[in-house]
Amino acid sequence: MTQTTVAIPDTHRDLLERPLIAHLATSRPDGSPQSNPVWFEWDGAEIRISQTKTRQKLRNIEHDARVALSIVDPANPYRYLELRGRVARVEGDPRNELIDRLAARYLNQPSYPWHQPGDQRVVVHIQPTDYSAMGADG
Amino acid sequence: MTQTTVAIPDTHRDLLERPLIAHLATSRPDGSPQSNPVWFEWDGAEIRISQTKTRQKLRNIEHDARVALSIVDPANPYRYLELRGRVARVEGDPRNELIDRLAARYLNQPSYPWHQPGDQRVVVHIQPTDYSAMGADG
Numbered sequence: 001m002t003q004t005t006v007a008i009p010d011t012h013r014d015l016l017e018r019p020l021i022a023h024l025a026t027s028r029p030d031g032s033p034q035s036n037p038v039w040f041e042w043d044g045a046e047i048r049i050s051q052t053k054t055r056q057k058l059r060n061i062e063h064d065a066r067v068a069l070s071i072v073d074p075a076n077p078y079r080y081l082e083l084r085g086r087v088a089r090v091e092g093d094p095r096n097e098l099i100d101r102l103a104a105r106y107l108n109q110p111s112y113p114w115h116q117p118g119d120q121r122v123v124v125h126i127q128p129t130d131y132s133a134m135g136a137d138g
Numbered sequence: 139m140t141q142t143t144v145a146i147p148d149t150h151r152d153l154l155e156r157p158l159i160a161h162l163a164t165s166r167p168d169g170s171p172q173s174n175p176v177w178f179e180w181d182g183a184e185i186r187i188s189q190t191k192t193r194q195k196l197r198n199i200e201h202d203a204r205v206a207l208s209i210v211d212p213a214n215p216y217r218y219l220e221l222r223g224r225v226a227r228v229e230g231d232p233r234n235e236l237i238d239r240l241a242a243r244y245l246n247q248p249s250y251p252w253h254q255p256g257d258q259r260v261v262v263h264i265q266p267t268d269y270s271a272m273g274a275d276g
Contacts, residue, residue: 026163035161070173
């Protein structure tokens with residue numbers, strides 16, 4: 001099923017463009033919620049996060065693709081963006097391309113410094129379907 | 139049912155004691171997750187948030203009492219606390235006592251400056267039942 005992604009308002013696009021921490025809400029297999037801080041990148045349409053295959057939140061989204069994210073402006077905590085969306089797909093990342101891009105974005109380092117031998121990474125593609133933008137610009 | 143609350147490790151208690159923004163994950167009535175930044179207070183055993191009666195997240199927790207919270211150290215985003223828990227009860231707050239305490243904690247103001255006539259507030263009491271503490275102290 002194709003699904004048009006939502007347009008994020010200009011007043012709050014910076015919260016996706018800047019290397020801020022997003023808090024990702026997922027549902028555990030028993031239906032209870034889970035909240036995790038995550039790095040992310042945004043290409044103007046979808047949000048991507050990197051995940052090792054063994055983590056609980058990957059099991060959660062394999063069970064239920066519905067997720068939510070909230071991102072606060074650290075300079076003004078009353079300005080924030082809440083997104084809801086769906087995991088469109090999960091793809092292998094055998095060359096660690098996304099986590100290395102995120103290391104550049106968040107750490108200004110060419111590759112992810114905490115990679116462990118044996119870690120198998122995937123790219124989680126999230127399509128936003130709804131949002132709430134709170135607080136004034138700036 | 140009585141339920142003993144979890145002991146938060148000393149290395150991460152400050153994240154509950156400081157006036158930081160927590161991200162609250164709840165489940166909407168259709169089972170999809172929602173994530174909202176919230177103010178909170180912690181008394182060493184339970185977490186309390188203030189909520190107006192009309193907000194979606196109050197409807198969510200009336201439908202499913204299971205919640206999760208994540209709190210990041212703004213000085214070190216790789217140090218954070220993730221909590222899961224249950225809403226033990228929701229009580230009326232006709233004198234706005236909790237939101238005024240939170241205004242003192244977060245804004246250093248004696249009362250909540252954005253109170254609207256007609257807003258009816260409740261206190262949401264959250265008992266943590268499980269946690270993950272990530273990152274080193276300091």
